[in-house]
Amino acid sequence: MTFDIVTIFPAMFEQPLAAGVIGRAIERGVLDVKIRDLRDFTADRHRVVDDVPFGGGPGMVLKADPMFRAIDAIEADRGQPLTVVLTSPQGARLTQETAQRLSRLAHVAILCGRYEGVDERVRERVSEELSIGDYVLTGGELPAMVILEAVARLVPGVVGDEQSVAADSFSRGLLDFPQYTRPATLTVPGPRGPADRSVPDVLLSGNHADIRRWRKREAVARTLERRPDLLTGADLDGEEQEILREMIAQRHK
Numbered sequence: 025m026t027f028d029i030v031t032i033f034p035a036m037f038e039q040p041l042a043a044g045v046i047g048r049a050i051e052r053g054v055l056d057v058k059i060r061d062l063r064d065f066t067a068d069r070h071r072v073v074d075d076v077p078f079g080g081g082p083g084m085v086l087k088a089d090p091m092f093r094a095i096d097a098i099e100a101d102r103g104q105p106l107t108v109v110l111t112s113p114q115g116a117r118l119t120q121e122t123a124q125r126l127s128r129l130a131h132v133a134i135l136c137g138r139y140e141g142v143d144e145r146v147r148e149r150v151s152e153e154l155s156i157g158d159y160v161l162t163g164g165e166l167p168a169m170v171i172l173e174a175v176a177r178l179v180p181g182v183v184g185d186e187q188s189v190a191a192d193s194f195s196r197g198l199l200d201f202p203q204y205t206r207p208a209t210l211t212v213p214g215p216r217g218p219a220d221r222s223v224p225d226v227l228l229s230g231n232h233a234d235i236r237r238w239r240k241r242e243a244v245a246r247t248l249e250r251r252p253d254l255l256t257g258a259d260l261d262g263e264e265q266e267i268l269r270e271m272i273a274q275r276h277k
């Protein structure tokens with residue numbers, strides 16, 4: 025899959041794209057990510073990318089022209105069809121479902137906005153506007169990286185273990201069960217002094233059927249406790265549905 029990111033801070037992408045799963049996928053050629061400096065698409069000597077807003081007010085607005093030239097350049101380089109995403113707090117909230125839909129595309133361009141704004145006419149060339157949550161950041165660079173991560177890890181071959189992608193919390197609408205690793209017993213400092221904390225016995229039992237059931241119970245319990253909203257659209261198997269019914273009945277006792 026191919027990504028083009030248009031930004032006024034290209035350096036912000038260097039380390040995140042070099043590290044970990046994404047870095048390896050780029051190295052292997054499963055992902056092709058090109059960072060494009062918006063300033064390279066200006067036509068003036070001072071390479072100006074922003075200007076004061078018409079009508080007055082604080083802050084600067086990203087100019088439309090350099091964005092248009094950047095989109096033209098990407099189109100010329102990569103060919104149509106092009107899905108253009110603009111990051112903005114006014115956009116639709118990014119969800120796992122959106123990430124899944126985008127991961128099926130061959131090519132996505134992401135325009136990084138600035139929080140003060142982007143000339144409204146840029147939106148005419150944007151396929152969708154995405155927000156990563158109801159809070160305001162100073163710019164669209166971190167959101168662009170978040171979108172890229174969420175989408176790219178769903179592209180076959182990016183994450184080594186396809187099973188771990190399929191088992192994701194938000195793919196099925198269940199939060200993850202608790203995980204432990206060695207040592208089996210650990211001394212944890214607490215308000216009333218250190219206490220020994222052990223891994224649940226079932227995980228050390230070697231009984232795979234019991235472990236599977238315990239994990240399902242924990243996942244359902246956590247989701248019911250922390251994110252009951254997810255359960256409405258959740259894709260639960262028969263056993264999980266039964267566990268959920270039991271837990272709800274218990275609560276009403």
Ligand code: ADE
Pocket residue numbers: 111112113137138139154155156157158159160161162163164167
């Ligand atoms: N730009 C500033 N804040 C943002 C957010 N929450 N999501 C996407 N882009 C943004």
